[in-house]
Amino acid sequence: MRFVTSLPGYPALMLRGIVIALSLAATALVLAACGSGASSNARVTLTWFIFNEPSGGPQKVAKRCSEQSNGAYEIKFEYLPSQADQQREQLVRRLGAEDDSLDLLGMDVVWTGEFANAGWLAPVPEKTARVVSDQVFDSVLQTARFEDRLYTIPIWSNTQFLWYRKDRTPTPPKTWDEMIDEAEKLGPSKGRIQVQANRYEGLVVLVNQLIESAGTSILAAPKEIDLQREPTERALGILGRLSRSPIAASNITTSTEDTARLGFESGNSAFMINYSFVYPSAKANAPKIFEQMRAAKYPQVDPSIPSKPPIGGINIGVSAYSKHQQEAFAATECLVKPDNQLEIAKLGGLPPVRADIYDRPEIQDAYPGFAEIVRESIKDAAPRPSQSPAYQDLSLAISRAVHPTTAIDPKNLGAAYDKLRDAVQKAIDRKGLL
Amino acid sequence: MTAIPIGKRSKKAPASDKTKAERKLGLMLCAPAVVAMLLVTVYPILYAVALSVQKVDLRFPEESGFVGLANYKAVLTSDLWWQGVFNTSLIAVVSVSIELVLGMGLALVMHRAIFGRGVVRTAVLIPYGVVTVVAAFAWFFAFDPSSGFVNNLPFVPDDKAWFGGHNSSLSVIIMAEVWKTTPFMGLLLLAGLATIDEGLYEAARVDGATAWQRFWRITLPLLKPALLVALLFRTLDAFRVFDSIFVMTRGAQDTESVSILGYNQLISRLNLGLGSAVSVLIFVLVLLIAFVFVRILGTSNPASQGERS
Amino acid sequence: MNRAPRDYLKWTVGIIVVVFIAVLPLVWIFSLSLKTPATVSDKSFFPKEFTLDNYSTLFQGGFDSPLLRPLINSVSIALIATVIAVTLASFTAYAIARLDFPGKSAILAGALAIAMFPQISVVGPLFDMWRALHLYDTYPGLIIPYLTFSLPLAIYILVAFFREIPWELEQAAQVDGATPWQAFSKVILPLAAPGVFTAAILVFIFAWNDFIFAITLTSSDASRTVPAALAFFQGDSQFTAPTGNIAAAAVLVTIPIIIFVLIFQRRIVAGLTAGAVKG
Structure with missing residues (x-):
């Protein structure tokens, strides 16, 4: 109340300010709208x-x-x-x-x-x-x-290949089990196996290819689960065995295509599942390893079934x-x-x-x-279950169900199977948080 | 004060006109900001409430309709939601506690500075000003086993995968939060310290109080208002944690915060119904926390000081 | 006093520790940004081979380069948001600090509550509304949501500053024969300017920092800001992590902040603590 006497000068001033502010905002709107204008070309x-x-x-x-x-x-x-x-x-x-x-x-x-x-x-x-x-x-x-x-x-x-080092294994292993056996013989300083098992799409690829190579599929139809128990448990068993072995990368639970590449280029690895971008990369960053680097087909799960690369x-x-x-x-x-x-x-x-x-x-x-x-x-190659219109939910659910892969106990695969099946079922029904 | 003309009857009418004019001007000046704030917060929240009782999934445009509380039921019966609430609370409580202790230390040190107060102030302001995403990347790269220097330090295992475990991931996330926001806590407390009358300490010293006693009996009680304000700000801020987790783990190793969960439903899945239920629940949680704090704050609530006669 | 030298030593050690911790992550990301692709994963703190490629590739291709557009977007959006917020907040703060009207404390309390708002709660509705209003992936589409934090922050700081202004001076000037405009521009403006400036700096820093709105309400370089662009960078192949480029961009967006802090540290501190301890 005490300053009321000096008020008269202000309202106009303040209102002018409001007008300025609003016109600034309007200008911003117009500018942004013009920015996305179409080209004047006839074609x-x-x-x-x-x-x-x-x-x-x-x-x-x-x-x-x-x-x-x-x-x-x-x-x-x-x-x-x-x-x-x-x-x-x-x-x-x-x-x-x-x-x-x-x-x-x-x-x-x-x-x-x-x-x-x-x-x-x-x-x-x-x-x-x-x-x-x-x-x-x-x-x-x-x-x-x-x-x-x-x-x-x-x-x-x-697609992915099995990249291996010729100097450490002259002939590439045919199956995952053979590969883990050979790696364990080489030991953690020379025989690491690099894969992708962080909780993301790369892990879905790994799980899907293991399941497909074992002879079953995740989905039989867009809304119908497949996942036959015996081959699925076999696939999960390999994932658990690999993750718990000393020859798994130490960062396996956060591994991606790129950490796998870096791990392989660091020299402690004999095997890597990865795309072909690793080849020019090794040539540039690790020329000595590059000389020994060879590609083979994705490993099998069942020796009687051809492998299904991603x-x-x-x-x-x-x-x-x-x-x-x-x-x-x-x-x-x-x-x-x-x-x-x-x-x-x-x-x-x-x-x-x-x-x-x-x-x-x-x-x-x-x-x-x-x-x-x-x-x-x-x-x-075998595609992921992308025929499902809820593939994104499916992918989130699968990676969540099997991650961290170190928690898959090869001696109690029933539990891991049930968890995966349950997650896939919920995802097809699109139920719950993910 | 001096010029208020209450005494004369003849001037009473114009005075009340002026009061009216003043009220009108005050409301007019506040209107743009108030309307803007309501439009950008209250309206969207109501919109979220409306979405949360419907089935809205942009990927399945043909399926839609009113579903009542089904979305809320789906969220509240999900382990993931409760894990998220637990993680968020844990991050908030642990980081704010650490910040409180470190911030208090920082404030006391700066308050008693012999020299170089400016240097320290500049140094601590830098973490506060750095973009959260940048800070998150800096810490992420530092601890990442394929590029970070941390695993190269003595006593740290060379191949420790920091983001490969729940506890170690959360620890790095909390560390990044603490690094970034301790300065804010310290500066608020420093400002609080500045308001304490030095004479009180002198008197206490004369009475033979130890430094410890002076801290507990004088500093802490007098600092309480500033302390509570700082705690309220930081707790609610910490409860929104998103950027660091998004950059470091993207929620893997069960490190999702409630904000990350909301993002996943809303943006990754485009399930606006379910996601809005998450949003509304987060909003309710924040209201609850604020309510509890304001209760504790009581009369020292800064907003209640807005009135000035 | 003979204990002074020991105090100096303790204090010096304290300064060094605080400064060390404060700048360590920044020095680290700077050194990472100078490493070559072959040494980026060598895990050493300081680079063994230096390169500026990480910086130059950020600007290769002009407007199609990874960083130029986002940088322009960040600066423009933060500036416009600051101007709008500080202008609107000045009116409100002036009214609250100077005028008597009902609802003052409600407005201040409301602003405080809104400042603490969880952003994720409005992201979904905004996303849906922006699709309909064609504001998705535009400047206003970000500037408007930024009001959720910039307006309350600016109001709060400005109220604290405006309360300290001796408004009586203006009256005195008018008594001395100055026009209202002169009284305002010669007396009040110089007194109010530091507060307005402080609010502007802090609002700018907050807008510059935003991530959650930027990644949810933009989808292309038309309006994507640097923090969002950073998270979407890309390496030598689809699968290679662009560590060096992220580090370089991180350094570049930190520079303005460091300049602000170095020049305006007193003001920033005053703004941050405004209102928290005084009436």
Whole structure:
């Protein structure tokens, strides 16, 4: 009350301030809205959301296709994070928001069911489907389909190998048990086995491949559990034995593709399950180890059943909200042409999805001495249970159920089996927190 | 004070007009901020409550509808939720306790500084200002067995996988929290110390009180308001812990905090119904903690000092 | 006094310990950012081979580079959020400090309560609302949620500062013949400016620090800020951890904070402790 006398000057001043503040906010809004404006070019701009493949392969073939389209379209890139689950989060958020700025989606092979079921993908038209599935491995096509319809277009694949050191084991072991036996003979200073067992997608890959190699599957149908008890327990037994052995990496419960690579490059390991990116990396960072490094096919669980390596890579989806679906499908037909697949393989070591490309001599540049193993691995590969539209829940549940793998007791596999089965069942029903 | 014209009747009417004008101006000036705060917090919370009683999963757009308290039941019957509540409380209680002791030490030392108070102040402000994610990465890389220097130190096993176990992961997370926020605690307590009359200590010294007695009998009781405010701020802040866990373990080894759980349901699974139930429950928990603190704070609640006659 | 030298020694040791602990993680991340890819996992505290590649790759490719856009976003978003919050908060704080009206304490208490709000509680609804309002992955989409912490913080600090201003001076100036505008700009503004500035610094630091809104409400470089970008960096291959690049970016976002702290430490301390101990 005591200052009331001096008030009259203020209201106007303060109100002016409010106006200034509000107009600042409005300016910010307008600026942001203008930032996302469309290009003034007459030709259609297709935006491809994909992680930034460091080799530049996708960019190179996209440029090539844009030029060959005679002005029909131009492909522009928008980059996603490097980790698969973060890529998915970014895409899903935009698609959930029915964002029409996405045309082409660089999708991990396990997202097809989820995206297609949610109505985010335009189904691949008959004509395009015929062109883009010609000569493509069956295992790869499985990952591109949902309910018997092709929803995505595979562009490159990926798979894991058994990397071993020739100086420590002249011939690679055929099965997991043989490998652990040999490693234990070499001891923890020379014979470590590097895998991926942190609580993330990499662990789901490991578990799935062990289960598939043992002769069963996680799902029989999108909403039907498979997991036959005997082979599943056998698979879990290997995981438990490996994790509890002194030759497991000391950081096995936090191991990823990259910690496995670093472990192998540090010299204490004889074996590693990993993708092919470890090969150029060793060449650059650990040349002596690189000389001894060889690739073999993924180990078997049951000596009478061929091993089932994992399958990764990228399928291209066309967004259901895209305004340029016709051009987008035309672009995918171009992007996956054999020459372009070969280019991507040469630049970044990313394996082609067409079987016939492995007959071409240039493929040896990408996989010196192991091109045949790449072909064999992808041919025999078994996808993760990605036909389920709730794959993300399934993946979280599986990794949660088996992590930490050191808790799997090879003498009491029933408990580990029940835990896994229960988790998978709940995930298919989409019940509870994850 | 001096110029208040209560005495004269003739001026009473304009005075009350002025009071009215003052009230109107006061409310007008507060309106933009108040409206903004309500819009960005109260409205979303109500929205969350609405989502939490429905089935909303962006991945399954065709399935939707009112489900009552089913989402809450799913959360409250889940071991994961209670593990999250336990982890969050543990992180909050342990880190705030450590910060309290260290912060008190820091404040006492700075208060009695002979020289270099500025140096210490600058040094402790740096952790406080550093982006939490950056601090989390620094600690993560330090303890990560494939790149960190910690395993290279004497007495530390070379291949200790810090983020491979529940306890060791939580320890590193708490350490990062303590490193970052002890300065805040220390500075608040230092400001509290500055308000204590030095004469009290002199008198106590004359009466033969030991340093320990002076601390317990004078410093602590007089510091109580500042102490409680600092504790309230930090406890509620610690209860929101998210960044460090996201960077270091992403919740593996059962280190999920309630915020991480909320993120997983909302953003990873896009299950907005279930996730909103988690959000609302976290909000209720925070309200409960605040309520308990305000009860203890009683009249020393800083907000009650806002009134000024 | 003969115990003075011992006190000096104790104090010196104390300073060294505090400074050492405070800067250790930062020195570590700086040294990590200088390591070459081959030595990044050598586990030594100091680099054995130096390189600046980790920094230069962050800016390779201009606007498509990993850090440039996020850096611009971070600075712009934090600045705009600061200006808006401090402006709105100044009115409120002025009213609370100077005027008499009902609901003052409720506003202050409410602001305090909102400052302690768990952000995750509003992330879900905001995500859903922003999808509908097309604010998802835009500047305003982040600036608006930042008001949840920036407004209460600014109000709280400004109220504490404004209460200390001797408003009578303004009256005196007017008595001496100054116009209201002169009285305001020549007398009150210089007195209020330090408080406003302090609030601005702290709000900026808080906005700069945000992670949870930034990772949930953005999805591309159009509005992603540095803390979120940091968590999404990418290495030499899809599977390689970009340790060196993260470390380099971490150093770069820490520099402004260190500059602030070095120049404005008194103000930051005053702002942080404002209101906590005084009326």
